[in-house]
Amino acid sequence: MKHKILPFVLFSLLLSAVSTGLLADSNGMDPEIRSKAKRAVDAGLHYLRTHQQENGSLSNSVGVTALGLRAFLQSHRGYKESDGAFITRPIQFLLEHVNDDGSISETNQNRNYNTAVCMTALAATNNDRYAEVLAGARNFLKGLQIDEGDGYESDHAYYGGIGYGGDERPDLSNAYMALEGLRASATDPDDPVWKKALIFVSRSQNRSESNDQEWAANDGGFTYMPGFSPNGGTASYGGMTSAGLLSLLFAGVDKEDPRVQAAYDWIRANYTLEYNPGSEGGTQGLYYYYNVFAKAMSAYGADMVVDSDGTAHNWRNEIATKLMDLQNDDGSWVNPDSPRWWEGNKDLVTAWSVIALNAAIN
Amino acid sequence: MRFPYDLVSPPSLHRIVAGRIWPLQALPRQSPCSGTQRICTGEARSIERAFALPIRTENPDNTAGDKIRQRKSTIWKISGKRRIGSGGAYREMLPITLIFLTLLMSKFLFVIPEGPAYPALSTLVLAASTWFAGILFLPPADHPRQAGHGTLAVLIWCLKLVFVFLALAVLDPASRSILPLLPRVAATLFLLLSLSLLLTTRITARFTDSRQVVAGIAAALAALPVWLGPLVEFSGNAPLLTNTLVGASPITVFAVALDLDYLRTTWFYAHSALGSLRYDYLSWSAYATGFVIVIAGLVLAALRADNRPVFISSEKE
Structure with a gap:
């Protein structure tokens, strides 16, 4: 009797394991969608590879090249430098643009963005050879942070913020990118840069309990910078709220912290992948939103997002499906409705989309 | 008849x-x-x-x-003069008033907000308004042979800017960070003003006072990134158009001299689509070389004619 039951039990266990594996992956993603998403990533990477220029760059831009490189390195293919010139040449292009001040940029504009995304890409190589470059870049980004050294006390709205790097005002988008670069390059968690950044990030949130600015509302979402939103007033919107959530987590804030929870609640209440919620027309910064939303959800660690109507969303499945729908035949992505924030640039938008898919798949 | x-x-x-x-x-x-x-x-x-x-x-x-x-x-009679720039007490007062009002308006409209860009933006507005006032109030040389007098007037104008800025730097320590860039800003003002005044003598065959024409063109060019920003946005991803638009604005020239990414400062970012698009500024040396060539060409053409x-x-x- 015992011998008759044992094979049946073993067969049942095997069957349930296989069926579970088929229905949902370890991260909760539908295996079929995951498989298709991987193919979409491959097509996107193929597009990026064929559009690499002689010098290894994408669009002759350090920032776009770094994002493309990151898309390769963090893809399910697990590309490494040993895989060939399509990885080493972009790295070389980035290294050629390391400046004396530690920044990595081909231009005086966007020095923060460029340096930050380069740090993330170079850190993704896991190659110690770039430690010195990363250290220089880290110091550069820390130098950009607005603090006492620039004549600002901690009660100023700009304190702790980081801007484009052209002597102008800080904003949350630049700050989040910088924090991502600092985090990727293993910056000491006790470094004052995090604490200062946290002050700025908190001041960009519409949460009066943790934001001492007069304009602060209480929806929990984030605006572009203290006191200003490109969508009018100080309105919260999707791209910045995900960036704010991500910034809080990068700065070491606990997932259960009320600021994180307020941001997550805003995302739940405004959950959609049809447009960038809260943005003008919904089309501006759409792929920026997809990119930062996927990274934020991945970092937050929620497989399912329950919106305010009580509907549960598997964000991985949904963002992968959405991005696959939007992918062009040549494997690229582009925002046809708004070129703002460079979303008319196929190289950039493709890199962003692949990184978003990587966040969903991995 | x-x-x-x-x-x-x-x-x-x-x-x-x-x-x-x-x-x-x-x-x-x-x-x-x-x-x-x-x-x-x-x-x-x-x-x-x-x-x-x-x-x-x-x-x-x-x-x-x-x-x-x-x-x-x-x-002009009301303002104390039949023709501007031809002497009198208002000659000094009008440009100073214009520059002061522009600075005041810029502050009031938050073009110059509190923040890290404050000194650079103040200098930008100061230099640009001095340039504009120069077009309106400096008498253009009536003849290339009198260019020496014109050049001297422009030089004095530029030195006045430097003097005003130095006074500001004494009053406001934050402005001192701009001091190393001041020679470049003054040189930019000199080149732009020389070019504008040369154009004033060359450009028009139909208007009684060509300075007003040049001033109108200058104002339109200066505001180019704001009023033509939507066109660039709706035209999609056109880097050449964007760069041309950005590069053609005299404000850009002053901003480049100041190492200031002015399109991403709060006011411009809020009022122009260009701040969120891809663009590249020309280097200051490229601008300076271009201006020198054009000015030399205009002078030579005038002398030849x-x-x-x-x-x-x-x-x-």
Whole structure:
């Protein structure tokens, strides 16, 4: 009797394991969608590879090249430098643009963005050879942070913020990118840069309990910078709220912290992948939103997002499906409705989309 | 009665100074230049001087234009002068008032907000308004040979800017961070102002005071990134168009001299789509070289034209 039951039990266990594996992956993603998403990533990477220029760059831009490189390195293919010139040449292009001040940029504009995304890409190589470059870049980004050294006390709205790097005002988008670069390059968690950044990030949130600015509302979402939103007033919107959530987590804030929870609640209440919620027309910064939303959800660690109507969303499945729908035949992505924030640039938008898919798949 | 049109070829600098070509275009029948005859440049100049204002008022085809000119004249009379830049107490006061008001307005409209860009933005507005005031109030050289006087006036203008800035730097320690860039800003002002004043003498054949035309063009160019920003946005991803638009604005030139990414400062970011698009500024040396070449070209062309004989033709009776 015992011998008759044992094979049946073993067969049942095997069957349930296989069926579970088929229905949902370890991260909760539908295996079929995951498989298709991987193919979409491959097509996107193929597009990026064929559009690499002689010098290894994408669009002759350090920032776009770094994002493309990151898309390769963090893809399910697990590309490494040993895989060939399509990885080493972009790295070389980035290294050629390391400046004396530690920044990595081909231009005086966007020095923060460029340096930050380069740090993330170079850190993704896991190659110690770039430690010195990363250290220089880290110091550069820390130098950009607005603090006492620039004549600002901690009660100023700009304190702790980081801007484009052209002597102008800080904003949350630049700050989040910088924090991502600092985090990727293993910056000491006790470094004052995090604490200062946290002050700025908190001041960009519409949460009066943790934001001492007069304009602060209480929806929990984030605006572009203290006191200003490109969508009018100080309105919260999707791209910045995900960036704010991500910034809080990068700065070491606990997932259960009320600021994180307020941001997550805003995302739940405004959950959609049809447009960038809260943005003008919904089309501006759409792929920026997809990119930062996927990274934020991945970092937050929620497989399912329950919106305010009580509907549960598997964000991985949904963002992968959405991005696959939007992918062009040549494997690229582009925002046809708004070129703002460079979303008319196929190289950039493709890199962003692949990184978003990587966040969903991995 | 329509007066014959006298064609002047080739156009020479001294004839288009301050719009004086206009009376030549409408010489009366009793013009001493009947038929086609060759005259020397000195003669042409004396003809212009002789016919300048009386012909304008007597020209029946230009009654409306005369009224406008008279109205403008009245405006300038109210401000204490018949023609701007020709002396008097208001000569000094008007540009200073204009610059001061521009700074005040910029502050009021948050073009210069509190923040890390404050000193650079203040200097940008100061330099740009000084340039604009220079176009309106500095007398353009009437002749290339008088260019030395014009250059001196422009130099004095630039030195005034430097002086004002140094005074500001004493009052506001934050402005001191700009001091190393001040020579570059002053040089930019000198080049832009020289070019603008040269264009003032060259550009117009139809207006009585070409400075107003140049000032209008200058204002339109300066505001280019704001009023044409939506066009670039709706045209999609067109880096060449974006860069041309950004590069053509004189404000960009001053911003480049100041190492300031002004399109991403709060006010411009909120009012122009360009801040969120891809663009690249030219380097300051590229701008400076370009200006020097254009200025040299204009001066040489003017001198060359001035040395050539002038032909004035008119319809036969």
